[in-house]
Amino acid sequence: MPINVLINGAWGRMGQEAVKAVQNDPELELVGQIGKTDDLTAVIQQSKAQVVVDLTTPAAVYKNTLAIINAQACPVIGTTGLTPEQIKKLEECCTQKKRGGVVAPNFSIAAILMMRFSAQVSQYFPHVEIIELHHAGKLDSPSGTAIKTAEMIATVRADQAAPKATHENIPGARGALHHHIPIHSIRLPGLVASQEVLFGGVGETLRICHNTIHREAFMPGILLACKKVLMLDHLVYGLEQLL
Amino acid sequence: MPINVLINGAWGRMGQEAVKAVQNDPELELVGQIGKTDDLTAVIQQSKAQVVVDLTTPAAVYKNTLAIINAQACPVIGTTGLTPEQIKKLEECCTQKKRGGVVAPNFSIAAILMMRFSAQVSQYFPHVEIIELHHAGKLDSPSGTAIKTAEMIATVRADQAAPKATHENIPGARGALHHHIPIHSIRLPGLVASQEVLFGGVGETLRICHNTIHREAFMPGILLACKKVLMLDHLVYGLEQLL
Amino acid sequence: MPINVLINGAWGRMGQEAVKAVQNDPELELVGQIGKTDDLTAVIQQSKAQVVVDLTTPAAVYKNTLAIINAQACPVIGTTGLTPEQIKKLEECCTQKKRGGVVAPNFSIAAILMMRFSAQVSQYFPHVEIIELHHAGKLDSPSGTAIKTAEMIATVRADQAAPKATHENIPGARGALHHHIPIHSIRLPGLVASQEVLFGGVGETLRICHNTIHREAFMPGILLACKKVLMLDHLVYGLEQLL
Amino acid sequence: MPINVLINGAWGRMGQEAVKAVQNDPELELVGQIGKTDDLTAVIQQSKAQVVVDLTTPAAVYKNTLAIINAQACPVIGTTGLTPEQIKKLEECCTQKKRGGVVAPNFSIAAILMMRFSAQVSQYFPHVEIIELHHAGKLDSPSGTAIKTAEMIATVRADQAAPKATHENIPGARGALHHHIPIHSIRLPGLVASQEVLFGGVGETLRICHNTIHREAFMPGILLACKKVLMLDHLVYGLEQLL
Numbered sequence: 001m002p003i004n005v006l007i008n009g010a011w012g013r014m015g016q017e018a019v020k021a022v023q024n025d026p027e028l029e030l031v032g033q034i035g036k037t038d039d040l041t042a043v044i045q046q047s048k049a050q051v052v053v054d055l056t057t058p059a060a061v062y063k064n065t066l067a068i069i070n071a072q073a074c075p076v077i078g079t080t081g082l083t084p085e086q087i088k089k090l091e092e093c094c095t096q097k098k099r100g101g102v103v104a105p106n107f108s109i110a111a112i113l114m115m116r117f118s119a120q121v122s123q124y125f126p127h128v129e130i131i132e133l134h135h136a137g138k139l140d141s142p143s144g145t146a147i148k149t150a151e152m153i154a155t156v157r158a159d160q161a162a163p164k165a166t167h168e169n170i171p172g173a174r175g176a177l178h179h180h181i182p183i184h185s186i187r188l189p190g191l192v193a194s195q196e197v198l199f200g201g202v203g204e205t206l207r208i209c210h211n212t213i214h215r216e217a218f219m220p221g222i223l224l225a226c227k228k229v230l231m232l233d234h235l236v237y238g239l240e241q242l243l
Numbered sequence: 244m245p246i247n248v249l250i251n252g253a254w255g256r257m258g259q260e261a262v263k264a265v266q267n268d269p270e271l272e273l274v275g276q277i278g279k280t281d282d283l284t285a286v287i288q289q290s291k292a293q294v295v296v297d298l299t300t301p302a303a304v305y306k307n308t309l310a311i312i313n314a315q316a317c318p319v320i321g322t323t324g325l326t327p328e329q330i331k332k333l334e335e336c337c338t339q340k341k342r343g344g345v346v347a348p349n350f351s352i353a354a355i356l357m358m359r360f361s362a363q364v365s366q367y368f369p370h371v372e373i374i375e376l377h378h379a380g381k382l383d384s385p386s387g388t389a390i391k392t393a394e395m396i397a398t399v400r401a402d403q404a405a406p407k408a409t410h411e412n413i414p415g416a417r418g419a420l421h422h423h424i425p426i427h428s429i430r431l432p433g434l435v436a437s438q439e440v441l442f443g444g445v446g447e448t449l450r451i452c453h454n455t456i457h458r459e460a461f462m463p464g465i466l467l468a469c470k471k472v473l474m475l476d477h478l479v480y481g482l483e484q485l486l
Numbered sequence: 487m488p489i490n491v492l493i494n495g496a497w498g499r500m501g502q503e504a505v506k507a508v509q510n511d512p513e514l515e516l517v518g519q520i521g522k523t524d525d526l527t528a529v530i531q532q533s534k535a536q537v538v539v540d541l542t543t544p545a546a547v548y549k550n551t552l553a554i555i556n557a558q559a560c561p562v563i564g565t566t567g568l569t570p571e572q573i574k575k576l577e578e579c580c581t582q583k584k585r586g587g588v589v590a591p592n593f594s595i596a597a598i599l600m601m602r603f604s605a606q607v608s609q610y611f612p613h614v615e616i617i618e619l620h621h622a623g624k625l626d627s628p629s630g631t632a633i634k635t636a637e638m639i640a641t642v643r644a645d646q647a648a649p650k651a652t653h654e655n656i657p658g659a660r661g662a663l664h665h666h667i668p669i670h671s672i673r674l675p676g677l678v679a680s681q682e683v684l685f686g687g688v689g690e691t692l693r694i695c696h697n698t699i700h701r702e703a704f705m706p707g708i709l710l711a712c713k714k715v716l717m718l719d720h721l722v723y724g725l726e727q728l729l
Numbered sequence: 730m731p732i733n734v735l736i737n738g739a740w741g742r743m744g745q746e747a748v749k750a751v752q753n754d755p756e757l758e759l760v761g762q763i764g765k766t767d768d769l770t771a772v773i774q775q776s777k778a779q780v781v782v783d784l785t786t787p788a789a790v791y792k793n794t795l796a797i798i799n800a801q802a803c804p805v806i807g808t809t810g811l812t813p814e815q816i817k818k819l820e821e822c823c824t825q826k827k828r829g830g831v832v833a834p835n836f837s838i839a840a841i842l843m844m845r846f847s848a849q850v851s852q853y854f855p856h857v858e859i860i861e862l863h864h865a866g867k868l869d870s871p872s873g874t875a876i877k878t879a880e881m882i883a884t885v886r887a888d889q890a891a892p893k894a895t896h897e898n899i900p901g902a903r904g905a906l907h908h909h910i911p912i913h914s915i916r917l918p919g920l921v922a923s924q925e926v927l928f929g930g931v932g933e934t935l936r937i938c939h940n941t942i943h944r945e946a947f948m949p950g951i952l953l954a955c956k957k958v959l960m961l962d963h964l965v966y967g968l969e970q971l972l
Contacts, residue, residue: 109367109368109444110364110367110368110444110447113363113364113367113449117356117360120356121353121356124352124353124356124463124486125353127865127917127918128917129915129916129917131860131913133927136856136892136893136929138895139893139894139895140896140898141895141896141898141899141902141903142898142902147898163916164865164866164916166867166870166916167868167870168870168905168914169869169870169871169876169905170870170905170906170907170912171900171901171905172901172903172904172905172906172911173870173871173904173905173912173913173914174870174901174914174916175901175902175904175913175914176897176898176901176902177899177901182915183899183902184860184902184904184915185897185903186858186860186911186913186927187858187892187895188858188927188928188929188934189929189930189931190697190699190703190928190929190930190931190932190934191699191929191934192699198862198915199353199917199919200865200917200918200919200920201352201353201460201463201918201919202459202460202462202918202919203455203456203458203459203460204453204454204455204457204460205353205452205453205454205917205919205920206353206357206451206452206454207450207451207452207454208360208449208451208452209448209450209451209452210447210448210449211447211448211449211450211676212446213676213678213699214447215446216446217444217445217446217447217676219445220444220445243367370675371674372673374617374672376684379650379686381652382650382651382652383653383655384652384653384654384655384656384659384660385655385656385659390655406622406673407622407623407673408625409624409625409627409673410626410627411627411662411671412626412627412628412633412662413628413662413664413669414657415657415658415660415661415663415668416627416628416658416661416662416670417658417671417673418658418659418661418670418671419654419655419656419657419658419659420656420658425658425672426656426659427617427659427670427672428654428659428660428661429615429617429668429670429684430615430652430660431613431615431684431685431686432613432686432687432688433685433686433687433688433689433690433691433946434686434691435942441619441672441674442674442676443622443674443676443677444675444676445675446676447676448674448676454919456919456921594933595853595854595930596850596853596854596928596934596935599846599849599850599853599935603842603846603849603937606842606846607839610839610842610949610972611838611839685839687838687839687946687949688943688945688946688949689941689942689945689946689948690837690839690939690940690942690943690946691839691938692839692842692843692937692938692939693936693938693939694846694935694936694938695935695937695938696933696934696935697933697934697935697936698933699932699933700931700932701932702931702932703930703931703932703933705931705932706853706930706931729853
């Protein structure tokens with residue numbers, strides 16, 4: 001029997017992709033798609049949703065997640081903006097009710113694998129640099145994924161040593177240092193979102209490259225979360241917990 | 244106290260690299276370097292070698308490995324050419340004597356990680372092609388590493404389906420199929436040995452690239468084997484068993 | 487004063503991009519957008535179009551181009567399917583009337599540059615292989631651009647020698663040979679259209695990579711053609727004639 | 730009849746490569762290989778050298794070049810360290826004597842092509858970033874080739890506008906700006922010398938990548954200069970003048 005899924009925030013671009021993805025998955029049944037609503041609880045109950053995917057706004061996400069849990073549904077949260085304190089409270093709430101939940105800042109399975117592998121490689125090859133390439137409209141740098149990748153590497157790599165001190169004839173040449181790992185941010189038209197993690201060893205290099213060209217890349221992760229969340233008895237943070 | 248290491252086949256190009264690598268490792272002590280010898284057993288005993296690294300020839304490797312085991316040393320075998328039957332006999336011999344041994348067709352740690360990750364990715368992204376690039380002097384294709392990568396993917400990937408049937412206007416365009424995985428072999432001057440494993444998903448790709456430019460790339464794997472083999476009580480096949 | 491442009495085949499996906507692109511270019515004025523029509527000549531005359539961009543179907547393109555020329559407008563033809571004989575007739579027709587025209591199988595400026603550079607490099611580095619990567623839905627291989635690239639290289643490269651004869655343990659590993667140049671075709675989801683031309687020399691490689699992620703990549707070439715076609719007094723084949 | 734070539738600075742690593750390269754070229758005849766010498770003029774006359782390749786040291790190169798010209802031979806200078814004033818004087822000297830000469834900071838033909846193409850592409854695609862990757866031992870950044878590439882692009886590109894102002898959460902993320910072009914310098918073991926020039930356009934990117942793995946990559950350029958220098962009647966600066 002398919003799982004009943006409700007999409008909250010269905011009219012945004014990500015929401016529209018999620019609607020299509022759920023409709024095309026035979027293990028899932030789309031029981032509703034809503035935008036802004038005064039009474040999320042009522043919609044959940046009427047639609048008999050077992051899972052609610054939230055793709056709304058940072059301002060609304062905490063209140064929505066609480067409402068989903070209280071309405072006896074399982075939250076799958078792709079909206080960013082939850083503070084660590086809010087996540088902690090949601091975790092307590094789920095644990096108490098033995099209810100599954102998934103909160104993930106990045107629903108791309110490939111991005112999660114890239115980060116996981118990078119941490120593993122760094123145990124053998126501590127010399128690493130990160131190159132992230134995004135469309136010209138992305139104004140902040142480095143990207144959140146690059147920063148998270150550096151942090152995951154930093155917690156495990158064998159040799160915490162910084163790269164050899166080099167002389168920059170022009171400041172910035174050697175990139176941004178985060179946990180002693182250089183990060184280089186490229187911003188150009190013709191790109192969507194890419195990241196390369198480049199490891200150097202004696203006589204060889206290993207490179208892990210993730211390239212996204214469309215937001216539908218996040219759908220397999222959302223669908224996976226919808227299916228696995230019903231088997232959980234607590235809230236998990238990060239799609240990597242489900243892989 | 245450092246581990247006593249003897250290099251057999253020390254005058255070849257790989258042997259010369261191994262001599263340098265062992266000499267530069269403070270945990271290892273080079274107690275001998277030999278080429279062709281009539282009495283490997285005597286050399287092992289006189290040098291008090293605990294580990295013997297064999298980098299000789301396919302014709303000599305089986306006999307050498309038996310001699311190493313019988314002389315109470317641990318073999319680390321980088322020479323290719325052992326048949327499955329020979330490997331089986333060597334395994335039995337080591338198990339009986341509770342002696343550690345390592346036989347590995349590829350001592351590059353990065354190559355092993357590339358293969359391991361590829362198998363993991365294929366559980367989520369079954370659509371994959373392999374591109375291997377080697378120097379113009381490599382006359383056979385596809386490479387052994389490409390074939391092994393395809394085999395490792397084939398044993399685990401979720402969806403065993405072949406790529407969509409396509410029409411080749413010129414035969415060979417879609418590469419060599421091994422376990423339904425297309426392999427493309429490039430042969431050009433200016434390359435040493437590279438491999439890319441390219442996974443395609445909806446709206447995204449994940450690529451794992453290994454690039455070797457010098458045979459010293461194999462040394463960290465050989466050094467690792469020298470250190471770990473003393474702690475084993477049986478023979479292992481493949482460097483991946485030690486990672 | 488802006489140039490009057492009519493888009494024929496405006497309701498297809500390429501046509502829709504062209505409508506947007508012309509509307510956003512201050513040097514051009516969109517005077518009409520039509521789909522199937524019984525009387526292209528009348529529409530051209532009523533709209534006072536100076537240039538007609540044709541993005542229709544192989545079956546209609548020849549008749550359309552003749553109609554455009556006869557209606558005193560300049561054709562910019564992005565539709566494929568014209569035979570060499572038809573192109574010859576259209577050239578004669580334009581030359582006689584001293585009318586400019588552009589027929590181009592590929593309106594991506596970057597693709598044209600890739601092909602042009604490849605031909606130039608091959609004069610110094612005759613060893614070359616082509617890797618083209620397209621979405622899984624592209625059923626034919628190799629791509630037309632890869633074949634054209636090989637042909638352009640073949641006409642100029644210093645050394646026409648084939649790659650060294652290698653042994654394929656699995657047929658197809660070394661790709662499709664066209665003019666002695668190996669072409670490798672990758673087909674995966676998560677890709678749109680890419681091509682790499684890889685040259686190998688002694689101790690070095692040079693690689694030219696073109697990556698398309700959206701059909702708006704063809705618009706700058708179409709806009710360029712609209713502006714330059716008015717200054718021509720004959721029909722040119724290939725966007726490269728305008729660069 | 731082959732051209733008589735003398736190698737000055739034959740005992741360095743680059744000199745050794747040049748000796749081998751000249752020996753293997755049927756159009757050239759190696760008439761001498763010398764290291765430090767008190768009397769370069771005498772050696773040139775005795776050896777009947779027509780061309781002298783200088784691969785010595787910055788301190789010696791100017792005096793050597795003058796001696797070569799005065800001894801009626803043609804200089805091919807691969808040594809760095811000539812000042813603009815010295816180059817000017819050497820040019821005057823060659824012009825006066827109608828003698829050919831070649832001074833080149835980079836003898837890789839592929840590197841020259843990469844720079845030339847980059848300048849050409851930038852006329853159509855003004856948005857560009859440079860990524861240069863070198864071995865961990867290269868302490869200065871950005872590389873000279875990256876800086877020269879940016880300068881060549883800057884003199885010709887259509888749109889001199891800087892990249893969009895972006896916010897660096899960590900300083901250095903957006904690289905070093907030279908003529909408004911971001912340059913990113915990677916330093917890792919397992920690399921020798923690589924450079925990528927990445928151009929972004931609407932919906933597409935074009936990338937030109939040069940990868941060097943061995944100093945023999947400079948030999949075809951040196952051999953080319955040896956052959957062409959005899960046909961010159963003045964001194965040229967930069968291998969690009971011969972292509």
